[in-house]
Amino acid sequence: MKKERSKxxxxxxxxxxxxxxxxxxxxxxxxxxxHFPGEDYIGRVEIFFHFDPLLALATFIASRTIFVSFIFAAxxxxxxxxxxxxxxxxxxxxxxxHQFFSFIFKKLKLLKPKKNIDNRTxxxxxxxxxxxxxxxxxxxxxxxxxxxxxxxxSFATSVLPAFSHGFxxxxxxxxxxxxxxxxxxxxxxxxxxxxxxxFLQGFFIGVLFIGIVLLNISRERFWCRxxxxxxxxxxxxxxxxxxxxxxxxxxxxECNLCTIHCQTQANPFPEEEWKSSECVxxxxxxxxxxxSAICFPxxxxxxxxxxxxxxxxxxxxxSFLGVLTVPFFRLxxxxxxxxxxxxxxxxxxxxxxxxQKCVKCGECMKVCPTNALQPALTEAGPEGIWxxxxxxxxxxxxxxxxxxxQVCPTGAIRExxxxxxxxxKIGLAWVDKNRCIPYVLGTPCIVCEEHCPTSPKAIKxxxxxxxxxxxxxxxxxxxxxxxxxxxxxxxxxTKCPVVDKPAIYVTxxxxxRSERNQLLLDIIKE
Amino acid sequence: xxxxxxxxxxxxxxxxxxxxxxxxxxxxxPPDLAWIKGDSPALLTREAIATLxxxxxxxxxxxxxMVKPNIGWDRPPKLAACTNPEIVKTIxxxxxxxxAKQVNVIDNPCNPARRTYVRSGIAEAAKKAGAKVSFPNPxxxxxxxxxxxxxxxWEVYTDFIEADKIINVPIAKxxxxxxxxMGMKNWLGAVGGNRNQLxxxxxxxxxxxxxxxxxxxxxxxxxxxxxxxxxxxxxxSDVKLHKTVVAGVxxxxxxxxxxTFFEMSPQELPYLQIAHQKGLGEINLEKLxxxxxxx
Numbered sequence: 001m002k003k004e005r006s007k008x009x010x011x012x013x014x015x016x017x018x019x020x021x022x023x024x025x026x027x028x029x030x031x032x033x034x035h036f037p038g039e040d041y042i043g044r045v046e047i048f049f050h051f052d053p054l055l056a057l058a059t060f061i062a063s064r065t066i067f068v069s070f071i072f073a074a075x076x077x078x079x080x081x082x083x084x085x086x087x088x089x090x091x092x093x094x095x096x097x098h099q100f101f102s103f104i105f106k107k108l109k110l111l112k113p114k115k116n117i118d119n120r121t122x123x124x125x126x127x128x129x130x131x132x133x134x135x136x137x138x139x140x141x142x143x144x145x146x147x148x149x150x151x152x153x154s155f156a157t158s159v160l161p162a163f164s165h166g167f168x169x170x171x172x173x174x175x176x177x178x179x180x181x182x183x184x185x186x187x188x189x190x191x192x193x194x195x196x197x198x199f200l201q202g203f204f205i206g207v208l209f210i211g212i213v214l215l216n217i218s219r220e221r222f223w224c225r226x227x228x229x230x231x232x233x234x235x236x237x238x239x240x241x242x243x244x245x246x247x248x249x250x251x252x253x254e255c256n257l258c259t260i261h262c263q264t265q266a267n268p269f270p271e272e273e274w275k276s277s278e279c280v281x282x283x284x285x286x287x288x289x290x291x292s293a294i295c296f297p298x299x300x301x302x303x304x305x306x307x308x309x310x311x312x313x314x315x316x317x318x319s320f321l322g323v324l325t326v327p328f329f330r331l332x333x334x335x336x337x338x339x340x341x342x343x344x345x346x347x348x349x350x351x352x353x354x355x356q357k358c359v360k361c362g363e364c365m366k367v368c369p370t371n372a373l374q375p376a377l378t379e380a381g382p383e384g385i386w387x388x389x390x391x392x393x394x395x396x397x398x399x400x401x402x403x404x405x406q407v408c409p410t411g412a413i414r415e416x417x418x419x420x421x422x423x424x425k426i427g428l429a430w431v432d433k434n435r436c437i438p439y440v441l442g443t444p445c446i447v448c449e450e451h452c453p454t455s456p457k458a459i460k461x462x463x464x465x466x467x468x469x470x471x472x473x474x475x476x477x478x479x480x481x482x483x484x485x486x487x488x489x490x491x492x493x494t495k496c497p498v499v500d501k502p503a504i505y506v507t508x509x510x511x512x513r514s515e516r517n518q519l520l521l522d523i524i525k526e
Numbered sequence: 527x528x529x530x531x532x533x534x535x536x537x538x539x540x541x542x543x544x545x546x547x548x549x550x551x552x553x554x555x556p557p558d559l560a561w562i563k564g565d566s567p568a569l570l571t572r573e574a575i576a577t578l579x580x581x582x583x584x585x586x587x588x589x590x591x592m593v594k595p596n597i598g599w600d601r602p603p604k605l606a607a608c609t610n611p612e613i614v615k616t617i618x619x620x621x622x623x624x625x626a627k628q629v630n631v632i633d634n635p636c637n638p639a640r641r642t643y644v645r646s647g648i649a650e651a652a653k654k655a656g657a658k659v660s661f662p663n664p665x666x667x668x669x670x671x672x673x674x675x676x677x678x679x680w681e682v683y684t685d686f687i688e689a690d691k692i693i694n695v696p697i698a699k700x701x702x703x704x705x706x707x708m709g710m711k712n713w714l715g716a717v718g719g720n721r722n723q724l725x726x727x728x729x730x731x732x733x734x735x736x737x738x739x740x741x742x743x744x745x746x747x748x749x750x751x752x753x754x755x756x757x758x759x760x761x762x763s764d765v766k767l768h769k770t771v772v773a774g775v776x777x778x779x780x781x782x783x784x785x786t787f788f789e790m791s792p793q794e795l796p797y798l799q800i801a802h803q804k805g806l807g808e809i810n811l812e813k814l815x816x817x818x819x820x821x
Contacts, residue, residue: 038644175665183665191661194640369638398637399760400600400645437726446703447722451636455760461702477702495636497722 006292013287016089020096027093031155034366034407035194040418042406046363048093048148049409053077054128054230055149055359058142059410062135063356067411080234084241088224088231088264089280094147095224095231099263099282101213102220110217113260121225121265121278121308124232126318131229133322138352139329139383143360145229150212153362153386157199157375158206160366164195196371198394201386205375224280225264235277239307244299245279247271251293258285258294267306268294275306332381338517340507342379343390343488346397346424347405347414350513351380357412360386364404364413370395372490373404388413390426392490392506397426399453399489427488428510428519429458429481435503442466442474448492448504449479458485459492459504479504483519486510555579557817558808559774559783564821567612567749567771574745574773575620577817584743585691587625592689593617593657594741596697596712597633597648599758600641606750606765607758608642609697611651613747613771617695618655629655632685633715634662660685667718674734676727681719686739694741694777698748698768698784700756703728705795707757708784709744709777710736729797736777737806744777746784753788778807779814786811 027048034045049055056070076087088095105111131142143149167190174183199205215222224231245268258268266279286294334342338351345364348354365373365388372395375386388404390397402421405413416424429448437445449459461477468474479492488506496502510519560577562570575581585591595614601607614631621629631652635642639661643649649659667681686692696712703725704711711728713735714721724731748770755764772783778801782792792798792809802809 036638036640171665180666184660184663187663187665188660191640369641398600398641401641443726444703444728445725447725449702450725450757453758453760455755455758455764457755495722497720497725499720 003290004292005288005290006286006295009283009286009289009292009295013283016281016283019090020099023091024093024096027151028155031152031160031366032193034156034363036367036369036401036403040400040402042367042403045367046361046407046409047072048152049359049361049363051076051087052146052148052230054233055142055146055410057233058131058135058140058146059357059359061132062138062140062142063353065357065411067357069409069411076234077237080238080241082241083243083281084238084276085231085234085280088228088234089282092147092224092230094151094228095221095280097151098213098216098221098223102216102263105217106220111220113220115256115260117259117265117267119309121275122310122314123226124228125235125308125310126314127227128229128232128236129315129318130322130325133319134326137323137326138356139326140356140358141383142229143358144385145227146359147223147228147230149359149361150209152366153360153375154205154209156196156362156366158202158209160195161197161199161202162206164190164193164197168197194369196366196368198371199365200374200391200394201377205386219265221263225278231264231280235308239277239305241276242298243281243296244276245271245274245285246295246297246299248293248295251291253291253293255290257288257290261285261288273306275308277308329381329383332378334379334381334384338508338511338514339379340509341389341391342376342384343392343427343490343506343508344511344513345373345388345390345404345413346402346421346426347408347416348388348426348513349412349414350515354412354513355380355383355387357410358384358387359410359412361409362386362388363407363409364388367403367407368395369398369401369403370494372396372494390490390506392493393502394494396491396494397487397489422487425487425510425512427490427506427508428483429486429488429490429492429504429506431479431481432503432505435498435501436478437498437503438476438478439464439466439503442468442476444476445497446477446479447495447497451491451495453489453491454485454487456485458482458487483510556583557815558776559772559779559814559816561770561772561783561816561818562821563770563819565769566821567610567747568616569821570749570769570771571613571616571745571773572620573819573821574771575617577819578743578773578775581620581624584693585621585624585626588627589621589625589690590688591621591626591629592686592692593621593629593631593652593695594686594692594712594716595631595633595648595695596707596715597639597642597646598635598637598715600637600645601758601760602645603647604750604762604765605759606697606699606752608646608648609695610747610749611647613745613749614648614695615651615655617693617745618652618657621693622656626691629657630685630689631657631659632662632683634683634718634721635715662718664718672734672738674730674737676730677724677734680717680735682717682738686716691743692739692741694739694744696744696746697751698746698787699752699759700754700788702756704732704797706781706785706788706790708746708781709741710781710797710801713739729800732797733801733804733806736801737804741777743773743775744780745771745773746780748772748784748787751787776807776814778802778809779811782807782809782811783816
């Protein structure tokens with residue numbers, strides 16, 4: 001018998017790799033493009049998320065509201081319905097990354113493709129069920145596991161910042177070697193990239209991400225194979241698709257290469273055991289087959305479908321676990337009483353609605369022009385992990401900027417015009433008179449007042465009397481806050497010359513989005 | 527000539543010299559200050575420089591010129607928080623016309639440079655005129671001996687040290703500590719380090735920095751001035767359309783002239799008095815030759 005690999009499928013495989021590369025580059029391009037574009041309004045840099053039906057479904061169930069932009073997710077659903085999980089194999093940037101590293105690990109002989117088939121592929125279905133059960137009770141954990149959120153968050157808060165530090169060090173090196181004109185050009189380019197370099201949890205998120213990539217040493221595309229809840233969701237709706245694997249029994253020599261090299265354990269051989277819900281149509285099997293025995297014809301009549309073995313007992317157990325977990329997430333005090341440090345970006349919905357919608361993707365953190373938005377750890381309770389909060393010690397909310405509200409893919413931050421944004425309070429500033437330079441030393445300062453962006457300024461200067469240690473009295477002017485005018489942007493805290501623990505600081509009280517987290521009752525004011 | 531006529535003329539001449547020296551000085555050379563009013567910021571600037579004797583007086587062929595506007599804030603030109611872009615543009619054009627090899631524009635702003643450079647309109651205007659507009663580069667900061675009274679040394683952007691000529695193009699605004707911010711305060715944008723601590727002795731810092739940078743020319747933007755809520759403003763009502771440009775070599779004199787926009791005298795601005803005492807410039811406008819003109 002003639003031994004020859006299929007030319008057609010090898011070309012298709014090359015096309016698939018090209019498609020993966022292009023989509024990955026598009027993802028990176030949009031990631032880099034997510035910064036102040038020189039105008040007040042930015043284009044749809046968050047478009048990838050709107051093609052994600054898992055995010056659409058989970059935020060819909062958790063928040064009980066429909067976000068129109070998710071209409072694009074219907075396209076992915078229809079595509080999967082008709083053609084199977086091609087989105088996983090041909091488009092998903094995280095899938096491509098995993099596949100790339102699997103390839104590298106194979107070349108390094110760290111990863112040896114194995115024949116044995118296990119039932120861990122069921123994990124992702126349990127995880128999906130767990131997430132969706134939670135959303136029924138408005139507990140939205142989808143952002144932690146969704147592949148696009150995971151990838152974007154890891155890149156925005158960890159990979160890019162690390163790259164930025166490396167690049168910066170390289171520029172420094174150029175100057176050390178007296179290549180200053182080269183250093184100048186590189187620096188101006190670096191500035192234009194506008195990568196935020198500082199993230200509270202950059203290290204933690206980075207370690208998790210590297211861990212997920214290293215899992216590929218154990219199994220090819222470990223994440224896609226066992227863990228990805230979006231893959232599971234697409235797998236569930238893909239079983240009726242019209243592109244099915246077919247093995248020509250005349251040609252097949254039962255070498256098992258197809259099953260050994262299958263990227264996602266779809267088990268191409270024997271044909272009856274092939275799992276269409278696991279197949280991502282990478283076409284490795286048909287391209288690798290030494291006798292061109294495998295093809296993917298279009299079949300209108302679905303035959304008997306082999307499925308991942310989901311035990312009913314475990315499904316019930318997972319559902320229970322999902323239900324039982326919900327109250328544990330609600331033990332945190334953050335639900336009862338606002339946290340002072342939890343300063344949400346302008347336009348953020350009231351906390352409860354915000355948590356039901358935020359998918360922790362990090363778009364807002366990437367676009368923030370001052371690096372102010374940071375992933376929370378415990379400030380918003382366990383379900384609020386990696387949700388955005390403003391940390392004024394790192395950056396402040398730029399007065400004429402509403403970019404975070406424009407790039408939020410789920411509407412957790414309501415889209416605002418710049419005009420609307422300037423009217424929103426995200427907190428209030430407080431002067432720490434025990435640390436403020438004029439209050440303590442009688443020395444002039446006024447830096448907070450100078451930077452206050454509102455007109456009239458929310459920070460006023462009043463003459464005060466300071467008794468110095470030597471008994472002398474000084475009468476400098478010192479800052480005092482007009483709480484009506486203060487919008488909580490935090491530039492005062494960012495710029496305060498008392499660097500270690502600023503003598504003026506912002507807390508969340510007074511934020512426009514909350515009814516309860518207020519200083520004064522409106523009735524009293526009037 | 528008769529002896530009588532000779533004596534007559536000598537007497538007349540010395541009388542004129544004694545009581546109105548300006549008459550003679552005017553013929554001798556350009557005035558100390560050009561003080562021009564009019565409708566177009568660009569034309570005002572051109573006229574002011576022409577009155578001072580043209581840009582060739584300040585910029586020589588092949589010079590690398592540093593133009594230092596105020597690009598401190600993320601505010602559009604109409605809010606008068608940054609120097610008028612038209613004025614910056616004109617200065618760049620004039621410098622290049624005078625034969626400058628390169629014109630650089632840099633400011634270390636308070637809001638991120640990526641935003642202020644754009645919203646102020648200065649980056650675009652200056653680039654259009656042929657300037658090289660760069661973001662302040664921390665790799666180019668260098669601690670240098672300022673030899674000031676308070677600031678012995680400080681981190682300065684070497685772009686300013688390496689320039690052959692420096693032209694200061696500030697805008698006139700109110701400020702809660704120095705009362706007004708004009709030319710001498712503008713130098714806080716040419717340095718790095720913990721700038722926020724300079725406010726603890728701001729007047730002295732301004733003087734030390736101004737004496738160090740020694741601009742060959744200061745062009746004060748008084749087209750739109752910020753009369754309250756400075757140095758950022760924020761509302762149109764904080765802005766007054768003053769339609770003036772004052773230019774001169776003596777930067778203390780230029781700031782003194784700028785103080786009159788706000789109806790303030792140098793006696794109300796301690797930094798001007800100290801600068802004058804140190805011999806950095808003149809604060810008595812009557813001792814200066816000023817050419818005021820309205821276009």
